[in-house]
Amino acid sequence: MAEGSATALIRKMVVVAEPYLPQVPKPKKKLTLQTRLLWCGLALLIYMVMAQTPLFGATVPEFDFLAFARVIFASQQGTLVELGIGPIVTAGLLMQLLRGSEILKFDFKKPEERGIFQTATKIVTYVVIIAESSVYGIAVYGPNIADPGVLYILIGQMMAASVIIMFLDEMIQKGWGLGSGISLFIMAGVAQQILWSMFSPLPANDGFSIGIIPFAGQWAAGGIGEFADVFFRYNQLPSIFGLLLTAGVLLILVYTQGMKVEIPIVSTKYRGFSATYPIKLMYVSNIPVILASALTANAIFIGQMLWSNLNPRNDHVFFNLLGQFDLLNPATPIGGLVYYMTPPRGLDLAAQDPMRAVGYVIFMMIIVVIFGRLWVELGGLSPKSAAKNLLDADVQVPGFRRSNQPIEVLLNRYIPSVTIIGSLILGALAGASDVLGVFGSGIGVLLMVDILINYYNQLVREQVEVVMPRLGALLGRR
Numbered sequence: 001m002a003e004g005s006a007t008a009l010i011r012k013m014v015v016v017a018e019p020y021l022p023q024v025p026k027p028k029k030k031l032t033l034q035t036r037l038l039w040c041g042l043a044l045l046i047y048m049v050m051a052q053t054p055l056f057g058a059t060v061p062e063f064d065f066l067a068f069a070r071v072i073f074a075s076q077q078g079t080l081v082e083l084g085i086g087p088i089v090t091a092g093l094l095m096q097l098l099r100g101s102e103i104l105k106f107d108f109k110k111p112e113e114r115g116i117f118q119t120a121t122k123i124v125t126y127v128v129i130i131a132e133s134s135v136y137g138i139a140v141y142g143p144n145i146a147d148p149g150v151l152y153i154l155i156g157q158m159m160a161a162s163v164i165i166m167f168l169d170e171m172i173q174k175g176w177g178l179g180s181g182i183s184l185f186i187m188a189g190v191a192q193q194i195l196w197s198m199f200s201p202l203p204a205n206d207g208f209s210i211g212i213i214p215f216a217g218q219w220a221a222g223g224i225g226e227f228a229d230v231f232f233r234y235n236q237l238p239s240i241f242g243l244l245l246t247a248g249v250l251l252i253l254v255y256t257q258g259m260k261v262e263i264p265i266v267s268t269k270y271r272g273f274s275a276t277y278p279i280k281l282m283y284v285s286n287i288p289v290i291l292a293s294a295l296t297a298n299a300i301f302i303g304q305m306l307w308s309n310l311n312p313r314n315d316h317v318f319f320n321l322l323g324q325f326d327l328l329n330p331a332t333p334i335g336g337l338v339y340y341m342t343p344p345r346g347l348d349l350a351a352q353d354p355m356r357a358v359g360y361v362i363f364m365m366i367i368v369v370i371f372g373r374l375w376v377e378l379g380g381l382s383p384k385s386a387a388k389n390l391l392d393a394d395v396q397v398p399g400f401r402r403s404n405q406p407i408e409v410l411l412n413r414y415i416p417s418v419t420i421i422g423s424l425i426l427g428a429l430a431g432a433s434d435v436l437g438v439f440g441s442g443i444g445v446l447l448m449v450d451i452l453i454n455y456y457n458q459l460v461r462e463q464v465e466v467v468m469p470r471l472g473a474l475l476g477r478r
Contacts, residue, residue, distance in 0.1 A: 289443060
């Protein structure tokens with residue numbers, strides 16, 4: 001009864017609110033690839049300009065409370081994109097969890113049901129934008145702002161910027177661009193961090209350049225001591241070891257992305273046509289990592305807020321179990337659950353507490369597997385859904401009857417296994433890379449590679465759809 005009531009309440013809310021919700025219209029006809037790429041470039045340009053525009057009235061805090069989540073949320077401290085894609089990801093995660101737990105029941109086979117769910121997610125996104133902007137503005141910037149009017153303006157800026165980001169993402173997803181704005185912004189942010197770690201000439205806290213390339217040049221010119229000081233650079237600064245590690249992780253990710261099981265298929269509509277249906281080792285893509293990272297980031301942020309307001313001296317037994325932070329550096333956890341949910345970035349920090357490093361990697365593997373399994377069921381990637389998609393695309397597997405059950409049995413041999421194995425690999429790579437200190441963070445590099453590969457596959461699908469639209473649509477579900 002409660003489940004039905006929750007779904008009915010959502011439907012009524014959508015009916016009342018939908019006429020007043022601004023929408024990005026779909027293009028009247030499918031745009032050319034060149035035009036869609038131009039729209040993607042425009043959206044990215046707007047986002048990058050916002051990322052360099054400071055918040056009016058903001059005094060940047062000494063400590064960045066969202067430093068651990070900047071890559072995931074594609075955000076920049078003290079700018080209009082202070083919250084980045086955080087509200088969008090958080091709202092999407094909340095709605096998917098409610099649907100996965102069957103508190104909300106929607107039949108995605110019906111376009112109208114899917115539309116109601118998407119509109120409800122948009123409404124929840126507005127609510128999350130208001131809540132996160134208000135809480136973050138008051139808790140982080142409020143103590144340094146004496147005039148309440150300035151604080152209201154600052155919160156309003158974060159709200160407006162987050163709404164613009166939501167519309168940019170909606171514009172790209174509705175056919176004006178390729179992929180999604182979330183993926184595009186994450187990819188650009190990670191690439192920017194990697195390039196900064198490699199080439200930045202600005203001085204670091206050790207007096208030398210931040211970028212490893214100019215830093216190595218300074219070492220070659222005789223300005224630094226031993227080679228070990230360059231190869232293993234401390235204070236979480238870019239090093240040659242980090243550069244080699246980043247290159248190694250990139251190669252591993254590209255290699256594993258190419259590993260797949262290929263199931264032969266033939267067309268029931270076009271005589272003589274045959275192809276393969278690939279089930280990749282990384283079947284779950286990057287979505288579980290984004291969801292797991294978003295959940296972790298929000299949990300850590302809540303822990304920081306609770307600590308700063310209710311346990312600022314680390315003297316409360318219950319709140320100490322949740323999280324303890326350094327009194328001189330409130331952004332640094334020193335105990336509690338939050339301590340083990342954040343990675344010790346760099347070999348020097350990992351060596352100080354190996355159990356924390358190992359615990360973080362194991363935590364990432366477990367949580368990514370959980371979200372991987374959840375996403376396969378919610379994202380239409382289960383054996384049952386994949387079998388139906390194959391039949392709907394007018395193809396069949398040679399040697400199997402053209403019906404859902406035998407195809408589902410065949411796919412069930414592979415999909416659950418690759419979901420778990422792929423999720424374990426993704427979680428291990430993301431966790432270990434974060435601990436060892438790759439450029440752009442382990443999760444960031446993982447997301448960037450997967451997003452780039454997905455964009456490559458989308459470009460391939462664009463070409464396939466010209467010749468065989470239904471087969472292209474099937475590949476689009478992958």
